[in-house]
Amino acid sequence: MDAIINAIIDGNIKINEELLPERELAAILGVGRGSLRESLAILEFLGIIETKGNRKVVVKGTDSIEKAISIIRLSKNTDSIVDFIEFRRVIETAIVKLACERATDEDIRLIKSSVDRLEEDPNDFIADSEFHINLAKASHNPIFAAVLDFVNSMMMDLRSRFYTVKDYHMKTVTEHRNILKAIENKNADQAVEQINTHLNNIEQFSKEIEL
Known part of the structure; x- marks a missing residue:
């Protein structure tokens, strides 16, 4: 890079x-x-x-x-991982709640497509990122979508390193499908629970990646 x-x-x-x-x-x-x-x-x-x-x-x-360059350097900062996860807990719990209320059939299709792509290719970290961006778009709040898009760009270099950790891919696909299912069922409480489980696991995996 x-x-x-x-x-x-x-x-x-x-x-x-x-x-x-x-x-x-x-x-x-x-x-x-x-x-x-x-x-x-x-x-x-x-x-x-x-x-x-x-x-x-x-x-x-x-x-x-x-x-x-500044985005990439920030993503290499060990302390920034905790900050990213703390920020994501706040914004993505709000996003999945809104997605449960507002997601259209097309939104669901795009979210599912990103999950399917990641399942098919364990190295497709772009599909991982697009899953979260598609969630934000399903909230139909353009500010959420724009902010999460920017945050994902900050995390892209960091996100690619998660795929060097054993079991990260398998767990991520499972967790993404659980979040998708909750949104399909319009179950906001379940969606929040699943996104928090996902972020908890990301926090644990972050301790294993090479910085």
């Missing part, structure tokens, strides 16, 4: 120019292709990179890149 950002800042990767193929870019940056692929996915989520057809293009300038 640092190698890509530094190459953008130094002008070796230029704004609005197509990125080199992964194999060549990984060799130039001196990083593994797996790490490169994950980093590109995070930068794409942050809006620094866009996919245009079969091409990946850097579309944001220095100001946005500096913000991305």
Whole structure:
């Protein structure tokens, strides 16, 4: 991630120019292709990179890149994990309550799709993030959705590291399905209980990841 950002800042990767193929870019940056692929996915989520057809293009300038750097550095801070979870307890319990009242059939379909994707691919941490963003959208409060989208972008690098921990994927899929079921049943109390169980487990898993 640092190698890509530094190459953008130094002008070796230029704004609005197509990125080199992964194999060549990984060799130039001196990083593994797996790490490169994950980093590109995070930068794409942050809006620094866009996919245009079969091409990946850097579309944001220095100001946005500096913000991305500050977000990534914050996510590496051990103390910030506790702050993230505390914040998420407040906002996501409110979100699931509203989702139980307001979620449409299309909202349910999108939430389920993100759960299915994560179950199929244990490394799809983007689907993990999109599950929570789709929950926020199902609240039909655009401020909740925008804030959670931003918070998820701050956590993206951190979230990818959870998938190195044994059982994280299996537990997360199960917990996501339990939250989805509560929303489908419009059971707000159950939804709150399930989101809190999920966040409690994230807090426990956070003690096992490499920071």
